[in-house]
Amino acid sequence: MDPGADPAGTAELRAALARVPDGGWLAGAVRRVAADPAAVARCFPAAGRRCGRDPLPGLPDWSADQGARALLLAALPADGLADRVAEVYRWGDAAEKLAVLKALPILPLGAAGVGLLADAIRSNDPRLVAAALGPYARHLDQAMWRQAVLKCVFMGVPLAAVDGLDDRADAELGRMLAGLAAERTAAGRDMPADATALLSRLEGEA
Known part of the structure; x- marks a missing residue:
């Protein structure tokens, strides 16, 4: 994570996402992505449907799907992270691209x-x-x-x-x-x- 640049932080996002409609799915998806980075291609698009799109309590600049997608990206291993994030962005729709952009400050990417x-x-x-x-x-x-x-x-x-x-x-x-x-x-x-x-x-x- 880039020092001083995290607008929400993964801890804050996790707390705000505690009451999403399908929190069990999100927790499982985060574990799957951490174990198998390729799983992000399946989990990332599903986040809006599984977690909803309501504003997150205490984080008005974030919606539930954006926060969930940020946590999925944050779960990716550092090795090959930049390429994986770029691929998710490239194939995403506008909402998914927006989530990637908002997640960038909480990812250990440097300027990549x-x-x-x-x-x-x-x-x-x-x-x-x-x-x-x-x-x-x-x-x-x-x-x-x-x-x-x-x-x-x-x-x-x-x-x-x-x-x-x-x-x-x-x-x-x-x-x-x-x-x-x-x-x-x-x-x-x-x-x-x-x-x-x-x-x-x-x-x-x-």
Whole structure:
């Protein structure tokens, strides 16, 4: 697990998942995946049906299926973990991809999952773009991170979803936001209020 980057933690997820509809299935699935990593291909898609999709108590940013899938990934052996996680992401539907992205900070991957962030950022799904800018996004280089923030503004994703925004926003991001604001003004369109506030702050710092 990456130090200091775990937004929920496996202990918190386990506690929150204690009352899911089929907790016995989840416990068994975690054991199966730990013993046979290939089992994750069967268990991961089934988590939504077996555990439900309700918000987790105490962890409003997580749903039951996301939490269950995160625990399944956390049960995988470290050997070959990056390849296994990438395979689960590659073959998953949007909900499964979202669960993988949210689980990245609690997996001992280092920067090996950055390619999954890049794929999510290229997508047209605002949920995936927002998830890609969670705590694991600290592994993105600054240029890619700026482009991802700009895409959030373009797609109307609230900038509150961007982890560490205040620390990473810089003059170059301000320049890019100013360019987007000029384009929108010319087209008779407004900038989101949070993007306007960020631009004003960056211009003031400059």
